[in-house]
Amino acid sequence: MARPIRETPILFGEDARRFIARMQERHPETPEARAQRLRDYEFFLKAFERGMAKKRAREAANGGVDPCFDNV
Amino acid sequence: MLRQCVDNLNFDFIRLLPSNKVKSFDCGDADLNDFILNRANLFDKHMLAVSYACVDINDASKLFAYFSLANDKIATSDFPSMTEFNRFRRKQGFPNEKRLKSYPAVKLCRLAVDNCAKNQKLGTQVLNIIKSMFVINNKTGCRFITVDAYLAAIPFYEKNGFRMMNQEDDDPHTRLMYFDLMDLAA
Numbered sequence: 001m002a003r004p005i006r007e008t009p010i011l012f013g014e015d016a017r018r019f020i021a022r023m024q025e026r027h028p029e030t031p032e033a034r035a036q037r038l039r040d041y042e043f044f045l046k047a048f049e050r051g052m053a054k055k056r057a058r059e060a061a062n063g064g065v066d067p068c069f070d071n072v
Numbered sequence: 073m074l075r076q077c078v079d080n081l082n083f084d085f086i087r088l089l090p091s092n093k094v095k096s097f098d099c100g101d102a103d104l105n106d107f108i109l110n111r112a113n114l115f116d117k118h119m120l121a122v123s124y125a126c127v128d129i130n131d132a133s134k135l136f137a138y139f140s141l142a143n144d145k146i147a148t149s150d151f152p153s154m155t156e157f158n159r160f161r162r163k164q165g166f167p168n169e170k171r172l173k174s175y176p177a178v179k180l181c182r183l184a185v186d187n188c189a190k191n192q193k194l195g196t197q198v199l200n201i202i203k204s205m206f207v208i209n210n211k212t213g214c215r216f217i218t219v220d221a222y223l224a225a226i227p228f229y230e231k232n233g234f235r236m237m238n239q240e241d242d243d244p245h246t247r248l249m250y251f252d253l254m255d256l257a258a
Binding site for chain 2: 002009010012014015018019022023027029034037040047048051052054058068
């Protein structure tokens with residue numbers, strides 16, 4: 001059975017102080033990393049629209065059931 | 073067998089529905105496999121997490137990767153420890169806002185890449201997508217991404233800008249990490 005997902009804890013003491021201090025700092029991504037991230041996201045938007053359109057078409061053709069999955 | 077079709081032109085993304093039970097997936101980790109094969113649809117059904125899958129463009133039953141997301145928060149307290157916090161709570165009731173501050177976050181519950189798609193930087197691509205999802209046209213405020221990272225995956229997350237949440241975390245399997253989305257703000 002899959003391990004439970006750990007809850008994010010409340011931060012106390014030094015952990016909280018370090019976290020707040022880090023929030024004030026800025027570590028901007030490089031122009032190259034930013035360009036790559038935006039390219040990946042643009043691709044995702046298209047691939048998601050395409051994937052969901054195909055999924056809806058499969059469901060429409062199979063009485064609301066997507067045959068690519070075990071439907072429960 | 074390494075499928076050579078894993079590139080940007082050969083996969084789609086879909087959002088899995090509660091009724092969609094994935095037929096097969098193998099990332100080499102029993103826990104991550106079990107989650108997508110048996111648990112993800114239940115998390116979705118109970119509105120606890122939603123899962124997205126990266127699938128073969130010609131056969132959506134073949135998953136290359138998946139990720140599951142849920143709402144989260146990071147809370148900080150002025151108290152030096154949980155013991156002090158609990159003592160105050162017992163005495164004073166629920167602490168006021170001066171004593172406890174929280175910041176909205178999204179929890180990356182699970183992220184896994186199938187064995188057939190490893191070493192293609194698909195995991196980094198998925199992280200770039202998740203980061204952008206909560207910076208560009210985000211529907212609610214969200215400052216951080218949190219993740220409960222497997223020990224073996226810590227270098228991957230560090231390489232992608234995540235930091236440790238606690239200095240002393242002795243969990244034998246995972247470490248809590250976070251990414252500050254403000255670093256991506258234009």
